[in-house]
Amino acid sequence: MSISQQEASFSRRLDADLVQNPVYTGVERAILEQRLPPGTRLAETDLADFYGVSRTIVRTGLQALAHSHLVTLRPNRGASVANPSPREAREVFEARELLEPRSAREAALRAGRADVRALRLHAQEEHEAMSSNESGRALRLSGRFHVMIAQIANQRTIAEIIENLVSRSSLIIALYWTRSSTRCDEGCHNALIDAMERNDAVEAEELMRSHLVELHSALRFDIGDSSNKTLKDMLSQ
């Protein structure tokens, strides 16, 4: 037995493994882009065939996604895309409203020229996705914007929590979103970047808070869903 003196792993080692797992990355992206709606069954063999790997790899990926609450595993019944309850949906947004405004405030204090440039570039990408009607991609990028801010705040532990909450929000939006457009995002995100550029912490915090309240208020907890595309259709591109 030996005690290893490990270097401060600045990004989880775990990730190194997972980003190379095509099931993890592929299914995660498909969920974030709402190509895989909540409840979709994820049969191990189908995924193994689609990604050309063994069930071993599939299970590793699904287990990781289950830890993030993006996938639900039921003993002897396999995996399906998570189906967050109204309660969970409310809780996730409550947690975001607690964590993200503070994160935005800290980010505003720390944001440098490079950070602001990256944010503007990202907002541009979001805009293009919206314009070209790639609403799934737009939604994923919109979530990623929130994660970027959490990362600028330089508190990795909280940034990771926020990243998870943001991911789950894609499922929540798929289930409970009422409005047709996410046009609001564009203005909100740009206003946030402006506040960051001015290092206006108070304004950034307030903008983030009201942005989240607005998102939250656009959810209605009394809806179902259905469709009958095949798993392969939804995973492809």
Add this chain to the structure above:
Amino acid sequence: MSISQQEASFSRRLDADLVQNPVYTGVERAILEQRLPPGTRLAETDLADFYGVSRTIVRTGLQALAHSHLVTLRPNRGASVANPSPREAREVFEARELLEPRSAREAALRAGRADVRALRLHAQEEHEAMSSNESGRALRLSGRFHVMIAQIANQRTIAEIIENLVSRSSLIIALYWTRSSTRCDEGCHNALIDAMERNDAVEAEELMRSHLVELHSALRFDIGDSSNKTLKDMLSQ
């Protein structure tokens, strides 16, 4: 393909699987009780032999622990007990200081007779563990006390986050704790229970805040560790 209308899974399905995984439960407990110090190598075969299961089960358990940051996985190099950096240690306590006081406030508002009784019973157990010099067990129970409060607050999403931060605190304390005793806990926890019993939200919040600040301030980030017990020694009982 089918869309399943799932019941609101009130506890994660995932858990159902994991509590039956002896590697997950055994190693987690050993870490929380500081029988497995940070950095300890966790060879798959050793664990498989010890728990009498195949490596498949071992890997599932280790992967779950890695997701909780209790274990570090390095590709081709296996698993070891996580070794949180000073930065991570600080961040975990910052996050706790952000989340737990608010959680305690909410818990104080909601705490009923049964909750208070359960907390007192638990504090008693903690006390007994301390008295009989089972400091590992005492530490685990002390962490569990914080989780119980988060659960009373009735916000499962945040309670789960807190549970994870509390678990990681055991490793952080193993690495960076300076004081010899955790006597403080006893008074602090009892005072918290009293506030809960009076449904005094403001007091509960402040007590929790100061309790965490005190814990945090007892950490010093310039220490190492070493030992040469065998893995089997540390896992046993």
Add this chain to the structure above:
DNA sequence: GAGTTCAAGATTGTATACGTTTTCAATAAA
């Protein structure tokens, strides 16, 4: 004696085999 090389052993990564459970549709009974 310090450092390097390299092969044997140990350990992890992945695929697959096989037993068990679940699912589903065909059949039979009510």
Add this chain to the structure above:
DNA sequence: TTTATTGAAAACGTATACAATCTTGAACTC
């Protein structure tokens, strides 16, 4: 028509085999 039964097919749970990678230490060079 509806409900129950049942058995074959499909899917999951676990163990294990084998390949790839890493570790270790002895032999060798400088």
